Amino acid sequence: MAGASSSSGSSFTSSSLGRRPTYGRSYVSPVDSTWTPTSVASTLSAPSIGNSPAPRSILRPLDLGPPGYKATMILYPDTVDERTVYLGPCEIFGSEHRRVMWQCSYQNEVLEHFLPSHIPSDIHPHTLHARHRQYHDPSELERFVYFPEPHRIRYTTDEGRCVHDQWVQVAYEFTSPEESLRFQGNLRGKTLVGFYDVDVVWTDVHRRLDAFGKVKGIGAIQRMKMWQDQCTNAYTLSVMANKTDRQYREYAVNLFDSEPRNKEERHKSLKLSVLGRRRSAPDQDYRHFLASWSLAHNADQAFQGVPFPPNQLELPPPQVLPGQAVELASPDWQQNREPEAGPEYSGPWTTDDRA
Structure with a gap:
């Protein structure tokens, strides 16, 4: 089933970046050339270390994503290859093999979420109970959408290179509860x-x-x-x-x-x-069962013969002694019947005989 896009594609495309943002060079401290603004150890030790080298902290640049994205998904979580994907508008394609196709940041990047069932009502997005995060607004928990079973996720970069194609536990984080509710509704129809x-x-x-x-x-x-x-x-x-x-x-x-x-x-x-369910059997059914049970039980005890199939009558066979041939008499209607006279046939007919 093809679903409607969660938002217009033009607004997201215009606000997306063609490439990932480039970051400038690190600042240089006048006291220590190894100082960086994200290096806590070098900052604390700068006045006293002199020319001695200090350990450097390697941190990846902060990527805030393009404006206008609707949700995020983390690929390869808790690994060195961890990557946050910013998701824009999405559409649902297919009838037998349904999948959600997200337009990602940056342009020409695509994330495909393959659904395990072709029946929309069989898909159940899962969100948390308010007790799991007691200091959050209950409606804000709808922003975090999970799925109980693993789903297939395929992510393709703007260069056409597939960097992820695995079955994983899918988790979305939407920018607002309204975006999440719209996505869940489109997913289930x-x-x-x-x-x-x-x-x-x-x-x-x-x-x-x-x-x-x-x-x-x-x-x-x-x-x-x-x-x-x-x-x-x-x-x-x-x-x-x-x-x-x-x-x-x-x-x-x-x-x-x-x-x-x-x-x-x-x-x-x-x-x-x-609706319409009976909590207990009525008295009429109770008494009717007891009467039927007593009748069936007494009938089984009184019957002493050999059971035969119903609607079948069997007659006793005639007594035949060993070595004695018995000639069965024909019925009376066959004994008193006279042979009927019919045309005689003496040979093949010819043309002259018929004339």
Whole structure:
């Protein structure tokens, strides 16, 4: 499915740089020629070291990226080849093999994010619960988007050289929550209506507490999200089941009763009941089963014969002694039947005979 671009490409291209910025030469200290503005050790020891050489700190130049970028992604994190890629507008291509194509900084650089499924609703971008970063605004946590499973990332430079093509844990950092919400909606083909930080989600099968009284359920300390399908306008709820199979669960809102039950304002908990579900079997079904069970059990005990297939009648065969030939009598209708007279045929017909 082809998705719309998150922003206009012309604005980003005009603000992008053709090449990575070049950095000027380091400053020279009048006391020590080995001094650099980023060398803390040489700065502290400059008045006393004289002409003795000081250890130099090798730091890469700071790259703030071009103005107008939408998100960043780090390739080869925590390695000497670590690289921060600045991402501009993106488009989603393909129907069977979907991928997100980002226009990167600087011009002609491309980052491709290959999605593992061709079904948009099977892709679940993951964001953190507010408790994970308590000193941040909860809405700001939507800027950091992760994916539970590894995805394929391919990055090509402006010279056409592929410098990255691996399956990695994909992590985006967007410049604003609005850009992140737009990206998540285009990725799933749904509009993100809202997100809610929940402490625990449980069901009738996976109870809230385990046998030892520990909080379990299907998910704990997760961010639940409500979506609206862009084609059917149907609403769904999705949450990560990190306490069971660590997969996302998505439930259709129309399958639940409109009025939540057992709402507790003090504990901020509520229960959603499945629409039309019976909590227990009615008395009529209970009594009907007992009567059928008693009838079937008594019938099986009373039957002592050999079971035969239903709707089949078998007659006892005639008694035949060894060495005795038995001639079966023909039925009466065959004995009293007289032979019928018919035309006689004496040979082949000729033309004269027929005349």
